[in-house]
Amino acid sequence: MDPTRNAFPEKNRNLAVGSARLQEVQKAVHYYVDNHHCDVIGRVFHGMPGREARVSFSPTRRDVRLNAEGPRDVLHFGSYNYSGLNGHPRVVAAAEAALRRYGTTVSGVRLLNGTCELHLELERALAEFLGFEDCVTYSSGYAANLSVLSALCAEGDVVLSDMLNHQSIIDGLKLSGADIRTYRHKSLRSIESTLKKLPYEQRKFIITDGVFSMDGDVADLPGIVALAESYNAFILVDDAHATAAMGPNGRGTPAYFGLQSQVDVLTGSLSKGLPGIGGFAAGSKATIDLLRFGSNGYIFSASLPPPIAAGLLEGIRILQEQPELQERLHHNENYLRAGIRSMGLDCMNSESPIIPILMPAYEKTFELTRLLHLEGIYVNPVGYPAVSKNRTRLRINVSANLTQADLDRFLDALDRCSRKLNLQDAPPLQQTGT
Numbered sequence: 119m120d121p122t123r124n125a126f127p128e129k130n131r132n133l134a135v136g137s138a139r140l141q142e143v144q145k146a147v148h149y150y151v152d153n154h155h156c157d158v159i160g161r162v163f164h165g166m167p168g169r170e171a172r173v174s175f176s177p178t179r180r181d182v183r184l185n186a187e188g189p190r191d192v193l194h195f196g197s198y199n200y201s202g203l204n205g206h207p208r209v210v211a212a213a214e215a216a217l218r219r220y221g222t223t224v225s226g227v228r229l230l231n232g233t234c235e236l237h238l239e240l241e242r243a244l245a246e247f248l249g250f251e252d253c254v255t256y257s258s259g260y261a262a263n264l265s266v267l268s269a270l271c272a273e274g275d276v277v278l279s280d281m282l283n284h285q286s287i288i289d290g291l292k293l294s295g296a297d298i299r300t301y302r303h304k305s306l307r308s309i310e311s312t313l314k315k316l317p318y319e320q321r322k323f324i325i326t327d328g329v330f331s332m333d334g335d336v337a338d339l340p341g342i343v344a345l346a347e348s349y350n351a352f353i354l355v356d357d358a359h360a361t362a363a364m365g366p367n368g369r370g371t372p373a374y375f376g377l378q379s380q381v382d383v384l385t386g387s388l389s390k391g392l393p394g395i396g397g398f399a400a401g402s403k404a405t406i407d408l409l410r411f412g413s414n415g416y417i418f419s420a421s422l423p424p425p426i427a428a429g430l431l432e433g434i435r436i437l438q439e440q441p442e443l444q445e446r447l448h449h450n451e452n453y454l455r456a457g458i459r460s461m462g463l464d465c466m467n468s469e470s471p472i473i474p475i476l477m478p479a480y481e482k483t484f485e486l487t488r489l490l491h492l493e494g495i496y497v498n499p500v501g502y503p504a505v506s507k508n509r510t511r512l513r514i515n516v517s518a519n520l521t522q523a524d525l526d527r528f529l530d531a532l533d534r535c536s537r538k539l540n541l542q543d544a545p546p547l548q549q550t551g552t
């Protein structure tokens with residue numbers, strides 16, 4: 119044995135030691151595992167997650183009795199498949215044909231050997247669909263925000279960002295080095311009080327989600343546009359949950375308000391209302407040229423697999439041909455919201471296919487999720503850090519492919535399960551803000 123070995127302390131193998139942030143994460147991991155919450159977090163899907171899905175509890179569950187039951191058929195009320203196009207026969211056929219012709223990947227980045235004609239066609243189709251001059255795609259919505267914000271905002275710029283903006287915006291802004299001023303959720307007054315103090319010539323941006331991913335409310339785009347005009351600010355909107363889920367034919371929040379020409383950059387995801395994976399940024403030709411040659415996610419990361427691009431193109435065609443898909447989606451969300459509110463449950467200010475049900479405590483959120491699962495209904499529980507600790511919730515994502523019978527079955531099950539947990543008699547929740 120090496121005689122010097124004992125002269126050194128043991129090497130630390132616990133990554134959390136020495137990092138306050140990782141210790142916080144470790145605490146959360148222990149909390150979920152020790153309290154058996156992992157059975158509804160990271161549940162396993164067997165087959166296609168469409169209107170229905172075959173799902174089992176998460177394999178980390180220690181109580182093996184429930185898992186021993188095996189997979190269960192559930193109605194899917196937790197999918198980002200807003201327009202219901204995932205698995206659409208035309209989307210699958212287009213992706214299959216592209217798979218045979220191009221393979222599974224282009225094996226390269228966009229700027230070098232990673233561009234095929236499907237990428238160009240998809241970007242043209244997206245730009246036209248969304249109502250912008252040009253568009254560029256990235257490998258995810260997360261990558262789109264990181265790439266766009268780190269490319270377009272820089273040290274010396276001031277960025278006003280809604281306090282409930284998505285994590286990808288927060289991370290992208292950190293990379294940019296800009297001076298970040300967070301404003302109260304949707305508060306025009308809070309935005310204006312910051313803008314007022316800045317010189318007119320100062321480069322500044324207002325950044326907002328179009329539809330807020332946890333609360334399901336919609337940005338006050340007309341108000342933001344008016345302020346940006348008065349105070350000389352650029353506007354960036356992240357429409358991840360609005361593309362193919364809001365506005366005429368699903369063209370997004372700017373189209374919903376008729377304000378496409380006032381929004382400088384629109385980012386979004388291709389894996390929610392649209393049936394693929396990836397992200398995009400749309401804007402003027404000059405802005406998108408800047409991003410093509412100046413954003414890291416375009417230059418240093420592989421491009422979308424061609425079968426995905428082909429499926430997305432077909433999805434956009436279907437959305438344009440069939441406005442009834444979005445009509446059905448909005449009928450479904452309105453019907454569900456009204457039904458849930460009639461039980462005395464709190465859907466916050468939801469006005470989109472994202473419907474939160476605010477819960478009095480973490481434990482109840484997981485219990486309700488589990489009870490609904492056993493009734494054949496899939497919904498997601500959401501807690502800290504995705505939302506603040508006193509705003510735990512169930513989050514329902516509505517899809518156009520749910521039938522009237524599905525909606526009624528959901529409301530029935532929710533009524534039964536929430537009564538079991540005495541939620542409908544719960545005292546009013548303390549709204550202490552996020």
Ligand SMILES: Cc1ncc(COP(=O)(O)O)c(C=O)c1O
Nearest residue numbers: 258259260284286331358387396
């Ligand atoms: C508002 C918002 N922006 C961006 C993203 C990231 O999109 P993607 O899943 O395509 O990376 C999400 C993901 O849920 C989101 O909710």
